[in-house]
Amino acid sequence: MKILGIETSCDETACAVVENGRKILSTIVASQVDEHRLYGGVVPEIASRRHAECIVQVCEEALEKASCKLDNVDGIAVTFAPGLIGALLVGVNFAKGLSIAAGKPLIPVHHIKGHAAANYPAHPELEPPYLCLAVSGGHSQIMEVKSYTDFTVLGRTLDDAAGEAFDKVARALGFPYPGGVFIDKAAHDGDKSIYTLPYPKTANELDFSFSGLKTAVINLIHNAEQRGEELDKNALAASFQHTVCDILCTKLFKAAHLTGHKKIALTGGVAANSGLRAMITGRTEEIGVEVFIPPLALCGDNAAMIAAQGYYELLAGNTADLSLNASANFDL
Numbered sequence: 001m002k003i004l005g006i007e008t009s010c011d012e013t014a015c016a017v018v019e020n021g022r023k024i025l026s027t028i029v030a031s032q033v034d035e036h037r038l039y040g041g042v043v044p045e046i047a048s049r050r051h052a053e054c055i056v057q058v059c060e061e062a063l064e065k066a067s068c069k070l071d072n073v074d075g076i077a078v079t080f081a082p083g084l085i086g087a088l089l090v091g092v093n094f095a096k097g098l099s100i101a102a103g104k105p106l107i108p109v110h111h112i113k114g115h116a117a118a119n120y121p122a123h124p125e126l127e128p129p130y131l132c133l134a135v136s137g138g139h140s141q142i143m144e145v146k147s148y149t150d151f152t153v154l155g156r157t158l159d160d161a162a163g164e165a166f167d168k169v170a171r172a173l174g175f176p177y178p179g180g181v182f183i184d185k186a187a188h189d190g191d192k193s194i195y196t197l198p199y200p201k202t203a204n205e206l207d208f209s210f211s212g213l214k215t216a217v218i219n220l221i222h223n224a225e226q227r228g229e230e231l232d233k234n235a236l237a238a239s240f241q242h243t244v245c246d247i248l249c250t251k252l253f254k255a256a257h258l259t260g261h262k263k264i265a266l267t268g269g270v271a272a273n274s275g276l277r278a279m280i281t282g283r284t285e286e287i288g289v290e291v292f293i294p295p296l297a298l299c300g301d302n303a304a305m306i307a308a309q310g311y312y313e314l315l316a317g318n319t320a321d322l323s324l325n326a327s328a329n330f331d332l
C-alpha cells in the first residue's frame, strides 16, 4: 500500500511516498530556513506563504521520484496538528484537494505520532509497544507507544521544548537560527566541566523543564559581558548540551524502569544531536534495553514519517472527511 505524505506544520514543505509504512519511495523536503534565519526565528505568515508557493512542485517531485501517479497511491496522509495554524492549513487544504480529485482516503496525522514513525523505515524490526522520546523545536515528551496509533504521554515539558532551549541558548551565544546544530558543533571542542549548570526539578519526575536552565545560561553570558570577561563559548555549549542530554536520558530511562519497556526510541529534530545519540546509546548498553534512533535525514520535519504513520492510521480506519480542520494544539 502506497501512502502520499504531506507535512507543512512549520518551516519545511515536505511530501513523500512510502510503501507499507516502511519503504521510502521518495522524500522531498523544501526548507525555508534560510529566509527565517534573517529574522532569528520562524515568521508564521512567511511560512504559510512559502508553503502555498511550493507545495504543488514538492508534491509533483515526490510522486515523480517514486515513479507513481496520484492514481497509484492508496491514501493521502497530512499533518493536521499541532503546529503553526496558517502553515498547517496549507497542507490540510492541499491534501483535501488531492483527496477529492483522486478519490483517495484523507488521513489526518498528528505531527508527534509522525515523528515516532520516523523510526519505522530504518528499523523494520521496531513494533509497538515501546517507549518514545520525542524532542523537537516545539515538543519534548516521553510517550508510551501502545499500538501504532494509540499513544499515552508519560511526561512532557512544562515550559520550553528541548529544541527551543537549544535555539535560545544558541542565539545568546551568537549562533544563527536554528542554533541546535551549532551548539552541537561547538560542544565537540568544549570542556563540559568548566561551567556548572542547574538541574531543574519537576513534580512529576518524568516531566521536563528547560526554561530555568536556559535562563541560567543566558544570565551567565550576560554577566560575563557586563564584567568584560571572556566566555569560553565551546565549554558553555558543551555544559549546556551535556545537561540537556543528561536530563533527557535520565528521565527516559526512569520511564523505562517504571513501565518495564525494553525498547526505547528517540525522535525529533533534537534526536540529530550527536551528544544525545551517543549518551543514549551508551546508557542503553549499560542497562540492557534496545534503542532505536532515526537516520539524521528523518530526525527533523519530513513527510516520509507522516506517510509512514498515515499507513498505520489507514489500517486502523482513522480517516477523515472533507470537514477536516487544522489545529495548532491537539493532545495525542
Ligand code: KG4
Pocket: 010, 135, 136, 137, 138, 139, 162, 163, 164, 166, 167, 178, 179, 180, 181, 184, 268, 269, 270, 271, 272, 273, 274, 299, 300, 301
Ligand atoms: O523536529 P524539528 O525539525 O521541528 C519541530 O517539529 O520543531 O526540530 C527542530 C529543532 C530545532 O530546535 C533545532 O535546533 C533542533 O531541532 N536541532 C538540534 C540539532 N539539529 C536540529 N538540536 C540539537 N542538536 C542538533 N544537532
Ligand code: ZN
Pocket: 111, 115, 136, 137, 268, 269, 300, 301
Ligand atoms: Zn517536528
